Amino acid sequence: MSDGYVWFEGVPFPTKGFTPEVLREARESFVFKDEDVLILTYPKSGTNWLIEIVCLVYSKGDPKWIQSVPIWERSPWVEAEYGYNALKDKEGPRLISTHLPIQLIPKSLFNSKAKVIYLIRNPRDVLMSGYFFYGVSSFAEKFESLEEYFEWFIKGNLPYGSWFDHTHGWMTMRGKENFLILSYEELKQDTRSIIEICQFLGKKLEPEELNSVLKNSSFQVMKENKMSNYSLLQGQCLSKNGILLRKGKRQALPSKCIRIFRGHHDDNSRAPTIGTRECLSFSTLIAHHPENFLRVLIKKSLFIALMWAAGF
Numbered sequence: 001m002s003d004g005y006v007w008f009e010g011v012p013f014p015t016k017g018f019t020p021e022v023l024r025e026a027r028e029s030f031v032f033k034d035e036d037v038l039i040l041t042y043p044k045s046g047t048n049w050l051i052e053i054v055c056l057v058y059s060k061g062d063p064k065w066i067q068s069v070p071i072w073e074r075s076p077w078v079e080a081e082y083g084y085n086a087l088k089d090k091e092g093p094r095l096i097s098t099h100l101p102i103q104l105i106p107k108s109l110f111n112s113k114a115k116v117i118y119l120i121r122n123p124r125d126v127l128m129s130g131y132f133f134y135g136v137s138s139f140a141e142k143f144e145s146l147e148e149y150f151e152w153f154i155k156g157n158l159p160y161g162s163w164f165d166h167t168h169g170w171m172t173m174r175g176k177e178n179f180l181i182l183s184y185e186e187l188k189q190d191t192r193s194i195i196e197i198c199q200f201l202g203k204k205l206e207p208e209e210l211n212s213v214l215k216n217s218s219f220q221v222m223k224e225n226k227m228s229n230y231s232l233l234q235g236q237c238l239s240k241n242g243i244l245l246r247k248g249k250r251q252a253l254p255s256k257c258i259r260i261f262r263g264h265h266d267d268n269s270r271a272p273t274i275g276t277r278e279c280l281s282f283s284t285l286i287a288h289h290p291e292n293f294l295r296v297l298i299k300k301s302l303f304i305a306l307m308w309a310a311g312f
């Protein structure tokens, strides 16, 4: 276990704003209400984008709320000290965010009809997004190189632990009536996911309201909204040049990273068995064909084993 995190039940958490006491209390005592909506993701998967969309759906596209209240107050994090205290006595339907793995979520979730929206993102982009974000944050352990960071990603030595465990755990909720699974990639592709969100939340929006949701949750508009872009926290939990909305799209990976992903050795002498394509399509594949999850997981494990064997 590394000292660069707050640890709870074997899972690492950021060093600022999290304590084992609050994490325990949240899991044991937080009461979900049937009318709550929970936004659930592994970090760097587009959480804040989804929060912005849901807020706009609730306000029928009117941007006043998202322009006047910080995003972490609109949808507080149940596992964080600040969020837990803000949420626990809050009246009425609540918007709640979490990155918690399934085993640490407040137990009451499983006895409530609270609606859960689980957003998954391609692990390659989650990985790169975290690489740039954690590198300038003041709450995560510092890695020396991309190789070291990659190893930590695979081992789950990053805030909230392993992407693989997180995804594997929460996918067991697939098919439940109050559980909607979406992917970042599909959300980017077209409006269908937003319509799905409206239907799931029982909100009917007029076409112009829907257009306003799209416009006001777009990357560019969100990047300029200081209530959503975390610029208010720069110099606190984010360093001065820390940005949440970095690219919002796939970017060319550094060649070193591509090699790692492909399982290539420098001299290319060991042919990759599992390549980038499988990694890229992993989340989309399980979103569309959940029955393939196990098969893909086995392939992924094989891939990881191969990388270890290759000395990465």
Ligand SMILES: Nc1ncnc2c1ncn2[C@@H]1O[C@H](COP(=O)(O)OS(=O)(=O)O)[C@@H](OP(=O)(O)O)[C@H]1O
Pocket (backbone or CB within 6 Å): 041, 042, 043, 044, 045, 046, 047, 048, 049, 125, 128, 129, 130, 132, 217, 218, 219, 220, 222, 244, 245, 246, 247, 248, 249
């Ligand atoms: N509106 C919109 N459209 C598209 N993409 C967006 C949007 N808002 C945030 N993002 C991208 O989401 C990434 C950050 O994910 P999270 O919000 O989950 O981060 S965090 O874990 O809560 O820190 C981060 O991805 P990267 O740019 O790849 O780093 C953000 O740019």
